[in-house]
Amino acid sequence: MPDYIIQILLFASIPISGGLVGWGTNIMAIKMTFYPIEFVGIKPIGWQGIIPSKAKKMAVKSVDMLTTKLLKIEERFELVKPERIAMEMGPSLNKLARQITDEVMQAQAPTIWNSTPRFVKNQIYENITKELPQLVVQMMNDIKDNIDELLDLKTIGVNALTKNKALLNDMFIRCGKEEFKFIEKSGLYFGIPFGLVQMCIAVYYVNVLGTGTPWWLLPVFGLVIGYATNWLALKLIFEPLYPRKYLFGLFEFQGLFIKRQPEVAVEYAKIVSGNILTTERLFEFMVRGPGATRLAEIVRDNLEKSIETTISSTRGLVKWVVSDKQLEVIQNIAVYRFMQELPISIRDTFAYAEEALDMENMLEEKMAGLTEKEFEGFLRPVFQEDEWILILVGAVLGMVAGILQYLVLFQ
Structure with missing residues (x-):
């Protein structure tokens, strides 16, 4: 092959490789933003994805927007109807009441209880179950009145995201998927023009100055391409914040992420409602979190009142079965057993609670209604935190x- 053909091919390879370098470095930069999830290497030498390495900080920033701009838990719980909760829990509570009644009576007066006529037992069961709906209604009203003490959405969200770094990654990847694709492709789009400039400089050195391609040209331009393509891509994702016209009004442009606000709102709402603020996680926090003591007080106070009312209404039936002292013991045991079993029974209400809270639709609507500046604050922290890296x-x-490239093609 003639030398001039080889030279042309070498020069032509510069913009092509410039595009490939920009594309490849951007892909690698995005991958290194999220992976690996855990540190790989021997500290201090090694790498962990920027997002997972700053999991706590990223989670706090993400949840801040959720709790300050999108969601007020007391407003959502106002939509939960205590009467409906009582209805949902009815079958399991009725069964539980009979079970606990049998347990405590067998423990305190087994002989007499076993010989008690069935109609008397049934009357006792009936009197007990009559009290249960009112018990649940009152208990739910008390929970709603104290919901700020029982639930801390910020803590729930931050814990969920820091304990599951893959979920934190997934939230940003799914919400910013189009932007990350753009960053990858932009390396190719911007890399080729930079490569053409690089090619012209190389042609000048070879054909005008006759010195050959300088050794520093490809590494320096590689650095410039890698830097500039990432910088430009990040600028175009978030800026301009509002639609702006260019080229005498012929061309309008707005930051790519900002423009996708309605689409991102849909994805974000699915992730938060389905993986972070789930009904089960909210309930788990209430029974095991800092507010668990307060919840136990609410449940115990209502149980004691309800059982006391029930015992008073059935005293005529049971006074010949157990003594007043035994009734006091029975009351204490019944409260304890209900406290044990109630968390299981309340799970019957999860389907209704999800329907009533309607987290997904509410979050989608609220996020879609944020101002451009507020909305930018969701994804921007992913890059702002360590944008320079x-x-x-x-x-x-x-x-x-x-x-x-220099060693392979020009040496």
Whole structure:
């Protein structure tokens, strides 16, 4: 092959490789933003994805928007109807009441209880179950009145995201998927023009100055391409915040992420309602979190009142079965057993609670209604936290690619 053809091919390879370097470095920079989830290497040498390495900080920033701009838990719980909760829990509570009644009576007066006529037992069961709906209604009203003490959405959200770094990654990846694709492709779009400039400089050195391609040209431009493509891509994702016209009004542009607000709102609402603020997680926090003591007080106070009312209404039936002292013991045991079993019974209400709270639709609507500035604050922290690292990674990878390109093609 003639030398001039080889020279043309070498020069032509510069913009092509410039595009590939920009594309490859951007892909690598995005991957390094999220992976690996856990640190790989021997500290201090090694790497952990930028997001997982700052999991607590990222989670706090993400949840801040949720709790300050999108969701007020007391407003959502106002939509939960205590009467409906009582209806949902009815079958399991009735069964539980009979079971606990049999347990405590067998424990305190087994002989007499076993010989008690069935109609008397049934009357006692009936009197007990009559009290249960009112018990649940009153208990739910007390829970709603004290919901701020029982639930801390910020803690729930931060704990969910820091304990599950893959979920934190997934939230940002799913909400920003189009932007991350753009960053990857932009390396190719911007890399080729930079490569053309690089090619012109190389042609000047070879054909005008006659010195050959300088050794520094490809590494320096590789660094510039890696840096500039990442920087430009990040700018175009978030800026301009509002639609702006260019080229004498012929072309309008708005930050790519900002423009996708309605679409992102749908994805975000699904993730938060389905993986973070689930009904089960809210309930788990109430029974095991800092507010568990207060919840136990609410449940115990209502149980004691209800059981006391029930015993008073059935005293005529049971006075010949147990003594007053035994009734006091029975009351204490019944409260204890109900406290044990109630968390299981309340799970019957989860389907209704999800329907009533309607987290997904509410979050979607609220997020879609944020101002552009407020909305930018959701994804922007992913890059702001260590934006310089993301850009620097692209620059260093670009320089390394430039060195390899020089060694392979021009040595």
